[in-house]
Amino acid sequence: MDRLTDALFRNSRLIVVAWILLAITGGAFAIGLEGRAVPGGEASSTSQAESVARELSRNGVPALFVVVTGKAATAEGAGELKTVRDKIAATEGVREVMPLALPPAKPGTGPLTVFGVSSTGGIDGSIGVANKLLDIEGLAPGDSEVFLGGYGAHREELVQLSRSDLLRAEQVGLPIVLVVLLLTFGTLWATLVPLAIGASALLGGLGAAGALAFGIPFSEYVTNSATMVGLALAIDYAMFLVQRVRELLLGGLEVDDAVRTAMRTTGVAVAWSGLTVIVAEAGMFMVDSRAIQTAALGMMLVTAMAIVAALIGAPIVLRALGHRILRKKERARLAAGEISTAHMDGEMSGFWGRWGVRVTKRPFMWLVAGTAVLAALCLPVLDLVQKVDLPTASQMPEGSQVRQSTELGAKAFGPGVFAPVEIVVHGSSGEVRGNAERIARTLTGNPDVLAARPIPLENTEAYRVSVATTHSPSDDRTHELVRDLRSGSLHDSLSGIRYEVGGETAMRIDATDALFASLPLMLLVLLGLVLLLLIVAMRSIVLPIKAVLLVVISLGASIGGLLLLSTTEIGARIIGWSDPADLHPIVPITIVSVVIALSTDYEVILISRIAERYRETGDNTGSIIDGVARTGRVISSAAAIMIAIFFGFALSDVTPLKQLGVGLAFAVLIDATVIRGVLVPASMQLMGRWNWWFPGKQERNPDSAQPLGDDRLGEPDRARQTDGSPAGATLRD
Numbered sequence: 001m002d003r004l005t006d007a008l009f010r011n012s013r014l015i016v017v018a019w020i021l022l023a024i025t026g027g028a029f030a031i032g033l034e035g036r037a038v039p040g041g042e043a044s045s046t047s048q049a050e051s052v053a054r055e056l057s058r059n060g061v062p063a064l065f066v067v068v069t070g071k072a073a074t075a076e077g078a079g080e081l082k083t084v085r086d087k088i089a090a091t092e093g094v095r096e097v098m099p100l101a102l103p104p105a106k107p108g109t110g111p112l113t114v115f116g117v118s119s120t121g122g123i124d125g126s127i128g129v130a131n132k133l134l135d136i137e138g139l140a141p142g143d144s145e146v147f148l149g150g151y152g153a154h155r156e157e158l159v160q161l162s163r164s165d166l167l168r169a170e171q172v173g174l175p176i177v178l179v180v181l182l183l184t185f186g187t188l189w190a191t192l193v194p195l196a197i198g199a200s201a202l203l204g205g206l207g208a209a210g211a212l213a214f215g216i217p218f219s220e221y222v223t224n225s226a227t228m229v230g231l232a233l234a235i236d237y238a239m240f241l242v243q244r245v246r247e248l249l250l251g252g253l254e255v256d257d258a259v260r261t262a263m264r265t266t267g268v269a270v271a272w273s274g275l276t277v278i279v280a281e282a283g284m285f286m287v288d289s290r291a292i293q294t295a296a297l298g299m300m301l302v303t304a305m306a307i308v309a310a311l312i313g314a315p316i317v318l319r320a321l322g323h324r325i326l327r328k329k330e331r332a333r334l335a336a337g338e339i340s341t342a343h344m345d346g347e348m349s350g351f352w353g354r355w356g357v358r359v360t361k362r363p364f365m366w367l368v369a370g371t372a373v374l375a376a377l378c379l380p381v382l383d384l385v386q387k388v389d390l391p392t393a394s395q396m397p398e399g400s401q402v403r404q405s406t407e408l409g410a411k412a413f414g415p416g417v418f419a420p421v422e423i424v425v426h427g428s429s430g431e432v433r434g435n436a437e438r439i440a441r442t443l444t445g446n447p448d449v450l451a452a453r454p455i456p457l458e459n460t461e462a463y464r465v466s467v468a469t470t471h472s473p474s475d476d477r478t479h480e481l482v483r484d485l486r487s488g489s490l491h492d493s494l495s496g497i498r499y500e501v502g503g504e505t506a507m508r509i510d511a512t513d514a515l516f517a518s519l520p521l522m523l524l525v526l527l528g529l530v531l532l533l534l535i536v537a538m539r540s541i542v543l544p545i546k547a548v549l550l551v552v553i554s555l556g557a558s559i560g561g562l563l564l565l566s567t568t569e570i571g572a573r574i575i576g577w578s579d580p581a582d583l584h585p586i587v588p589i590t591i592v593s594v595v596i597a598l599s600t601d602y603e604v605i606l607i608s609r610i611a612e613r614y615r616e617t618g619d620n621t622g623s624i625i626d627g628v629a630r631t632g633r634v635i636s637s638a639a640a641i642m643i644a645i646f647f648g649f650a651l652s653d654v655t656p657l658k659q660l661g662v663g664l665a666f667a668v669l670i671d672a673t674v675i676r677g678v679l680v681p682a683s684m685q686l687m688g689r690w691n692w693w694f695p696g697k698q699e700r701n702p703d704s705a706q707p708l709g710d711d712r713l714g715e716p717d718r719a720r721q722t723d724g725s726p727a728g729a730t731l732r733d
Contacts, residue, residue, distance in 0.1 A: 005263045005315055009256065012316045019313055023200045026207020033210035034163070038124070038217035038290075045290075047510035048486070052424050052502025054122040059457040060096050061464065062116025063126035064133075064153055065418050067405040070144035073111035080141040081113060087139055093119050093129040102413055103451075109412040119152075123507060126152030134160060134401065149405030149418060151473075151504040154393060157402050159220040161654045166224050169648030169661070176644035177235065184637040185242065190325035193317055194238035201234035201309040202227060205302025212297075219291035221586070222298035224649075224657065228664070229594055230302025232645045233277065233601070236638040237270045237310035240605055243634040245318050246325055249334070255322045259315050267311055269608040272537040274307035276530055276604070277597035283526040284593050287518045289511075292589060299593075352632025356625035356681055363685035370678040371553070374670070378556035380563040387567050388516055389582040390508045391655040392474040406472075416450060416469030419504035421482060423465040424457075426498045435497045436463035442493060443467055448481045465499075473504040482506050515585035519592065526596055527551065534600065539694050543607060546683055551599045554675050558595055558667035559588055565666070566659055575650070575662060584656035587663055595667045598642070602676050606631050610684070611692075620688050624681050632677070639672030 008015060057063060068084060071077040089097045095118040102114060119129040130153040133139070140146040181191040209222055244266040248258035281303060284296035323331050359366045380387075393406035409418040425436045436454040443452040443465075450468040457464050471478045484490040485501045527548050534544035563583070565571035572580040610627030617623060646668065649661030684691050 001264045001267055002260055004311070005260050005267075008312060008315050009319065012319070015312065015316060019200065019309075022207075023203045026203040026205075026210075028207070029210030030203060030206035031210070033206055033213055033218070034220070034223060036210065036213035036218065037220040037222065038128075047514065048500045049502045049506040049510040050123055052422055052500050052506070053126070055424050055457070055459070055462060055500075056422060056464065056502070057095070057118060057120055057122055057125060059459065059462075059464070060098075060118045061422070061457075062096075062098065062100065062118045062150075063123075064117040064119065064130060064148060064150035065100060065405065065409070066097075066115040066117060066133075067147045067149060067408050068113045068115070068140075068144060069111060069147075069408065070140075071111075072141055072144035072146075073113040077141075077144065080144060083141060084139060084144075084146060085115060087136060088115070088117060088133065091129060091132050091136070093121070093125060093132065095120055100418075102417060105412040112408065112412055114409070114418075117150075123152065126150065127156050128152075130156040131160075147401045147405035147408065149393075149402055149409065151419070151507050153405075154396075154402045157396065157400055158391070158654055158656065161397070161400075162224055162652065162657050165649070165652035165654055165657055166227060168651065169645070170227075171648070172651060173645040173648035176647070177641050180637055180640045180644065181235075181239070184239070184633070185246070185325070186327040187325060189321050190242050190246065193242050193314060193321070193325070194235040196317065197238035197306075197309045197314055198231050198234040200313060201302060201306040202231050204305035204309070205230050205298070208301045208305070209298045212301075216294065216297070217290065218298065219294040221291055221295040225295040225590065226298035226302040228645065228649060228660070229281075229299050229597075230306055232642040233274075233303055233597075234306035234309060235641055236601070237274070237306055238314050239634060239638050239641070240266050240270060241310060241314045242318065242325060247630070249323060249326060250330060252334075255319055259319050262318075263311070263315055265608065265612060266605070267315075269604050270310055271307060272533070273601040273604040274303060274310075276533050276537075276600045277303050279529050279533060280526055280593050280597040280600070283522045283529075283596075284589060286522045286525065287515060287589060289514045292515060292586065296593070303597075350629065350633075352636075353625065353629035355632065355677065356628035359628075359678060359681045360621050360624055360685045363682040366678050367682040367686065370674050370682065374553050374557040374674060374679075377558075377560040377564075377670075378553070380560040380567075381556050384559065384563065384583075384588065385516075387563055387582050388585050388588065389474070389512060391581065391584060392472070395579070395581055395655045397653045410472065414450060414468070414470070415472035415475070416478065419473040421467040421469060421478070421485070421501065421505055422503040423467065423485070424500050424502065425463040425465065426461065426500070429460040432461060432463045435499070436465050439465050439494060439497065439499065442490065446481070448477050467503075469505075474508065478505045479509060482509055512585045515589060519589060522589070523555075523592055526592070530596060530600055534603075537604065538607060538611070540692055541694055542687055542690050543684075543692075546680075546687070547600065547603045547607075550603075550675055550679055550683075551596055553679075554599050554667065554671050555592060555595050557670050557674075558663060559591055561666045561670070562587070562591070562659065562663040565662060577658070581655050581659070583659055586656055587659045590660060591663050591667060594664055595671070598668060599671050599675065602635055602638075602671060603680070605635065606676060606680060614692065620691065621685060624684050628677070628681050635672055635676055639668050642668045 053063065066088060068081060072080040072084060085097050088094060098116050100114045100116045105112065117129065119125045121128065130148060133148050134156060178191065181194060185191055206223065206226060209218060209226065241262055244262040245258045248261050253261065278300050281296050281299045285293050287293065318325065323334065393403045396403040423439060425432055425439065427435055440452040440454045443449045448470050450470050452465055452467045455464040455466055469478045469481065482501055482505050531544050531548050534547055535541065538544055565575050567580050567582060569580055606627055609631050610623045613626040614620065614623040643665045646661045646665035649657050650665060652658045652661065
């Protein structure tokens with residue numbers, strides 16, 4: 001790391017120019033990222049719902065519907081209605097606009113006309129058409145209203161709303177970030193460094209995604225996910241470096257030496273932390289969903305740029321600013337030659353120093369108490385599978401087109417008429433019609449079925465059965481009907497018939513399964529990879545195992561807490577939501593990836609400081625107290641910044657974004673307080689010398705380097721063991 005720092009110092013002007021050019025270029029590519037994003041991609045391309053959607057789109061079956069009310073829905077408005085149809089038909093991707101075959105409207109329904117809109121390209125094609133239709137200005141003539149509905153419209157409106165909410169989240173979160181940084185450092189120059197690093201990382205990462213989007217079909221989720229995670233990480237990494245350089249300057253080091261030492265210690269910890277974060281984000285590639293995989297790629301790009309900006313940009317900026325990152329009073333004391341240990345003594349006697357002493361005095365009590373609290377929060381996770389579903393139209397804002405079209409349709413015709421269960425029957429041209437009629441007869445009389453109509457398709461070896469349901473497509477009873485048709489008693493009664501089940505309900509099921517089914521395997525693989533990385537980084541066996549166990553507890557408590565807040569009446573009222581809502585399947589996946597990343601991030605920063613002190617003294621208890629005292633404030637400030645950024649997303653009107661904001665903010669709060677402040681110091685105090693045990697460590701070359709710092713993690717300089725106890729331990733333990 002010293003060679004990198006020296007190279008940065010020698011070529012600082014060239015690097016600054018390249019850095020600025022990279023940020024400008026990245027910004028240019030980032031601006032076009034949203035326009036190049038490809039809609040859809042949640043469900044697997046091999047799912048039944050996608051297969052049915054492609055077959056129906058080839059046959060001109062509507063995937064979207066348009067509800068027209070007011071004058072255009074009356075006989076006097078026939079000309080205006082034709083204008084609406086023509087505008088829709090002229091939209092790119094629209095195959096046909098046709099009246100829907102509907103039952104008579106219920107009494108009391110006002111003037112209302114419904115069109116079906118067929119598109120090309122299956123589910124993603126309907127989402128693309130919805131994207132264009134939602135953006136048409138002046139589609140509704142005077143004295144009339146036009147509302148777009150259907151799964152594709154619902155999905156696209158969620159994305160459009162999330163874009164506007166992203167801007168609002170930044171407007172809310174960034175001022176809070178600025179205040180936290182000012183309170184932490186007490187000087188504007190030190191405050192600006194993390195903000196500059198965060199901005200450049202975001203521009204570089206999103207710019208790289210924007211460039212790759214010319215060849216890779218990035219999901220529309222990429223901007224939100226990458227911004228949320230990347231900005232928080234970049235600011236955190238820069239904060240850790242700024243705080244360490246400040247500490248070293250106050251200890252009497254010259255600027256260059258302070259930056260070198262910070263890079264040699266905290267810089268290495270940031271590098272290992274960033275690598276672990278990227279590995280955690282890469283785990284999302286195990287989910288069979290283009291939307292999740294490309295969002296993960298965007299997060300990885302921004303994280304990589306956060307590491308580069310922190311380890312290349314921050315040292316140059318900190319060297320240039322020098323003592324200006326200190327408070328005015330601190331600079332005055334240094335100028336007067338008043339270099340002492342007052343700053344360090346202040347940290348040791350401050351809140352976090354006293355807290356470290358309190359926890360290490362009674363570690364077993366604190367370990368049991370902290371574990372009990374988190375275990376209680378983990379209990380709701382046992383019902384996680386039953387609490388995951390895509391959001392319904394009723395959870396959209398009141399002005400949502402999808403919500404209004406769905407509510408109008410349900411009021412006039414029933415909740416399941418506009419979004420029927422679609423069955424495509426396959427077979428020879430001579431048998432397919434009879435099989436379709438058999439399915440329709442089987443479903444007739446089912447309490448969850450309003451009507452079942454066999455309809456021929458252009459493909460003579462396929463037939464369509466359109467099933468209008470009694471309940472809405474998001475209702476559990478409609479979900480059960482689809483599952484029964486696929487693998488239950490209804491499927492058994494139709495043995496010998498080859499068919500696939502699609503429609504909006506099936507799309508919801510398949511998207512949820514694709515997003516959620518891979519979660520257990522993803523979690524196991526991620527934890528295994530993180531364990532291996534931490535073993536290499538820490539040169540310890542016990543500490544990485546402890547870290548992984550704490551990650552699991554933190555994950556369970558974070559998701560369990562979110563379930564309590566999101567899916568219960570009391571929890572929803574606490575956080576100001578009008579109604580409880582099931583978790584969007586993307587939420588637990590993202591929380592798993594981000595919590596593993598952030599938890600190991602804070603773990604590496606804290607353990608590196610404890611290990612650094614332990615190398616000097618060989619005192620396990622004193623090292624724990626010192627590490628907690630010196631990192632407590634900066635980790636708390638970093639956590640406050642992340643919570644501020646995530647809190648901005650929690651104010652969103654879009655349910656998935658709102659849940660992500662609340663869930664991630666809650667996860668960071670748990671990790672920075674109960675995990676880092678209680679369980680880590682308590683468990684390390686109880687494990688004593690075993691914290692630093694590593695097979696063969698006694699035989700290692702005393703001058704060999706280790707990853708987390710410039711010396712050997714856990715091998716004290718003044719207390720080498722010769723009594724056969726685990727290497728790195730001391731008799732004072």
